[in-house]
Amino acid sequence: MARWVPAVLVLGGVAFDLAAPPGYTASPFFAAAPLVAAALLRLRQTIVTAVVAVLATCLLAELHGVRDPTQAATEIITVATVTALAVVINRVVRRSYHRLASARGVAEAAQRAVLPAPPARLAGLEVAARYVPAEKYAAIGGDLYAVQDTPHGVRLTVGDVRGKGLGAVEVVAILLGCFREAAEQETTLEALVGRLERALRREGARRTDLEVFEGFTTVVVAEIPRGDSTLRLINRGHPAPLLLEGDGAVRALEPEAPALPVGMVELAGWPDRVMELAFAEGETLLLFTDGVTEARDRHGAFYDPEERLRGRRFAGPQELLDALVADVERHTGGGTPDDMALLAVRRTPARGNGRDNDGRNDRGTDRG
Secondary structure (H helix, E strand, O other): OHHHHHHHHHHHHHHHHHHOOOOOOOHHHHHHHHHHHHHHOOHHHHHHHHHHHHHHHHHHHHHHOOOOHHHHHHHHHHHHHHHHHHHHHHHHHHHHHHHHHHHHHHHHHHHHHHOOOOOOEEOOEEEEEEEEOOOOOOOOOOEEEEEEEEOOEEEEEEEEEOOOHHHHHHHHHHHHHHHHHHHHHOOOHHHHHHHHHHHHHHHHHHOOOHHHHOOOEEEEEEEEOOOOOEEEEEEEOOOOOEEEOOOOOEEEOOOOOOOOOEOOOOOOOOOOOOEEEEOOOOOEEEEEOHHHHOOEOOOOOEOOHHHHHOOOOOOOHHHHHHHHHHHHHHHHOOOOOOOEEEEEEEEOOOOOOOEOOOOOEOOOOOOO
16 A cells, blocks of 8 residues: 555645645645655656656646746756655665665575474474564574484474674574584483583684673473483573473473573583473473563563463464464564574374384484
8 A cells, every 4th residue: 555655645736736725835745756656666666756746746837827937946846856866765775675685585594504494294293493583684593493303312402592693693503513413423411412512612712702702502402212202301591391281281391400501511510410201192392492481561571481371272383383473472562572492392193113194214314
């Protein structure tokens, strides 16, 4: 509808000029039309609007008779000058638009490279992941997720890097690269988290800027062994994951003892403690970053995913994430104050030999 505003302004100017008493001018309508067109329409449409506005000004002056040639000439020159500026503005706006589109394309490509979408089914699990940036046109930031099928079972992680901008994105890339390698090689979750710790420490020593050197990452690392209804977790200072049961019950998987985020081992070091619990068929594990729990409504109340999801049932992980993102946006009135990384995994009934519906082995080359 906004694209019709220039035409409405021209028609409104003609109607005003014909209905108004002598001495009143419709030139503001005709001057505004090409300016609005410059921001909303393409160059050709902007030029057409500008020509129509100038012609309408000239024809109406001729229709009424030129009682004051100076005033009539001033109105025509004013409209003509504004239309010329509108054409220039249109070129600047369109050039900026193309640059923004190019930047968004690069950001989306970077997101797909750093945070590829995991397969929908993996080793008897249904998987869904989502990254929701706080900035509308920023496709990636300091939150991360990864899912990988390994000889030790499906291993997954969700984390939140301290800081913003390109420095945080670089740390995300380093941690994800380390996770994907260590998930295949390390036999225990404790050793895997230790690899992440050393990778972040090396990054801090390599970089000279203070923020990266003092950086840390909150992270949850989980393991779901093949053919075993067990879930193992290590939580390093991250919001507690939620376990959604088939009957609508929701349980927060709070760690038995608090632990510092990855990258802060020098402040206090103690062995990582693995939390082990049953993960039955039909249950869904939901991991998320603090962009969810720190979302506030207009009264300042924080969003509570455990409370908001209790009693609800979802067809699958993808539907769960769709509903969660929509509910957070309703809670905040639109948008989020911080990035959100979401990962949902549901255990499905065994289909035999770890193969999916079309007979291909789940441990193929498609890995998150």
